[in-house]
Amino acid sequence: PTPSCSSMKLQYTEEKLIQLFPQLFYQQPRVLAPKRRDVLTVTPWLAPIVWEGTFNAEILDSAYRPLNLTIGVTAFAVGKYTRFVGRFLESAEKHFMKGYQVNYYIFTDNPETIPDIQLQPGRRFVAVPIKKYSSWQEISMRRMEAINKHIAERSHREVDYLFCLDIDMVFYSAWGPETLADTVAAIHPGYFKVPRSQFPYERRSSSAAYIPDGEGDFYYGGAVFGGLVKKVYEFTKTCHMTILTDKANGIMAAWQEESHLNRHFLSHKPSKVLSPEYLWDDRKPRPPEIHLIRFSTVDKNYREIRN
Amino acid sequence: RRDVLVLTPWLAPIVWEGTFNRDILNAQYMQKNLVTGVVTFAVKKYWFFIEGFISSVNKYFLAGHQVNFYLFTDNPEQISHLQMAPENHLFVIPVQNHSQWQDIFMNRMDIISRYIHSQFQYEVDYLYSIDIDVQLLEHIGVEIIDTLVGTISSWQYTTRRESKSYERRTESQAAIPKGEGDFYYTASFYGGSVAEVYKLTRACFKGVMKDRENGIEARWHDESHLNKYLLYHKPTRLLSPEYYWDEEL
Numbered sequence: 001p002t003p004s005c006s007s008m009k010l011q012y013t014e015e016k017l018i019q020l021f022p023q024l025f026y027q028q029p030r031v032l033a034p035k036r037r038d039v040l041t042v043t044p045w046l047a048p049i050v051w052e053g054t055f056n057a058e059i060l061d062s063a064y065r066p067l068n069l070t071i072g073v074t075a076f077a078v079g080k081y082t083r084f085v086g087r088f089l090e091s092a093e094k095h096f097m098k099g100y101q102v103n104y105y106i107f108t109d110n111p112e113t114i115p116d117i118q119l120q121p122g123r124r125f126v127a128v129p130i131k132k133y134s135s136w137q138e139i140s141m142r143r144m145e146a147i148n149k150h151i152a153e154r155s156h157r158e159v160d161y162l163f164c165l166d167i168d169m170v171f172y173s174a175w176g177p178e179t180l181a182d183t184v185a186a187i188h189p190g191y192f193k194v195p196r197s198q199f200p201y202e203r204r205s206s207s208a209a210y211i212p213d214g215e216g217d218f219y220y221g222g223a224v225f226g227g228l229v230k231k232v233y234e235f236t237k238t239c240h241m242t243i244l245t246d247k248a249n250g251i252m253a254a255w256q257e258e259s260h261l262n263r264h265f266l267s268h269k270p271s272k273v274l275s276p277e278y279l280w281d282d283r284k285p286r287p288p289e290i291h292l293i294r295f296s297t298v299d300k301n302y303r304e305i306r307n
Numbered sequence: 308r309r310d311v312l313v314l315t316p317w318l319a320p321i322v323w324e325g326t327f328n329r330d331i332l333n334a335q336y337m338q339k340n341l342v343t344g345v346v347t348f349a350v351k352k353y354w355f356f357i358e359g360f361i362s363s364v365n366k367y368f369l370a371g372h373q374v375n376f377y378l379f380t381d382n383p384e385q386i387s388h389l390q391m392a393p394e395n396h397l398f399v400i401p402v403q404n405h406s407q408w409q410d411i412f413m414n415r416m417d418i419i420s421r422y423i424h425s426q427f428q429y430e431v432d433y434l435y436s437i438d439i440d441v442q443l444l445e446h447i448g449v450e451i452i453d454t455l456v457g458t459i460s461s462w463q464y465t466t467r468r469e470s471k472s473y474e475r476r477t478e479s480q481a482a483i484p485k486g487e488g489d490f491y492y493t494a495s496f497y498g499g500s501v502a503e504v505y506k507l508t509r510a511c512f513k514g515v516m517k518d519r520e521n522g523i524e525a526r527w528h529d530e531s532h533l534n535k536y537l538l539y540h541k542p543t544r545l546l547s548p549e550y551y552w553d554e555e556l
Contacts, residue, residue: 018455018503021539025486029316031459037309044328045335046320046450046544056316063317178318269331
């Protein structure tokens, strides 16, 4: 963002862009009447945790739409995973950042198997060719490197914000500008009610993703992360470095890049956290705290797919 | 905190005791090597508050971090004996007094913006304007540091929008139409990045000048203009009334 007056100091990259909010009529926020009393809506480092009820979509849209942003999405559809692309894109067209320009970057080793999906105006599909690695773990771990390279080569010029999502998922409800921030992580649906001692962090001290007992804020899911494209570039690089370090030491973290992501976000806290509404697992029964499911896994046969 | 709103509808955090961990925030602040400034005015009889203010902010405001205090006063001789903590600096800037006390308050915005432009932008990253008749009773730390910060007024936080002290006369630049308004912010404690405070004070003073030309003065002076500004340029962080509590309540 460029300052409006000349000879002003350079802005720090952490600084938030102050938006002009147009005149809008909406219900007055009540200081003594929070809408969500059942869940934590702010982290101890004062980053918002986004749940239904905490934000007014209209207010946010009114500030973000005029900025003419382009939002990028990366997703990996390698081998048999290309079968998920159709549903992913169709549902994204209905629910993901409606009214904004979106570029879908689908990383794949077989672009011919991807169906032709009709996209809304202002939205683009880009197939990014990648190499298929031998094991699903390897494919998973190489995502950080691939995303990082692609940002440097292309997407930094095309998008303002980038979300890195799993492809075997479907959008069910709105995913909008309430998710935009410098660095964004999502709480894993399996671990939002358990104490940190039960988080599946990497616990071997020989790994670069090691998180000792007694530490940890949340368990973040590897299926959803993002932020300003420049920030995503930085942390995918860091995660890729720690992944390579482990490789050199002959160790693979418990949950692959998800472990490294958790290690990174422990030391470099995300500026916004998404509730499990944004990363749900349909196999789980829906608890009362989850009012709305926005993005969720597709039921699949893991053994068949990962072969 | 289940009893209070901790996030605005535009997802800005509202800072209350219990919502934050100062150690985590301190670690983040220190990584960035930041300097914060405080600007305050002690004109005419308000010289009386100088000692109390300076000694309490010196002890409780961002303790342990470098703070530059800019004191605008027409009584510079009142401060000669004040001792500052090693990381803090006190700059005394003499000003001329005006005929009516309101004039100082109306001109604060102008003075602040001019000094940001000529001096403060080179010396601090974040700047806060705090009224001199304030005594800190507890630590105020880096939880207040953000790009544009307003404090919810303790007088107003339980009232409905209609009875808030917004300027309502459409002839004033500070007018907020009925049916609009998020919170009532106090002009006694606001701030943010030096660039954003510059824009805010410039915009408010422009409104003040326009009103003067039109022969009108906003109901609560520069506070009315501040509220108008923060309605359309929503703060990125709000401070709860814990951060400015009027003893008379």
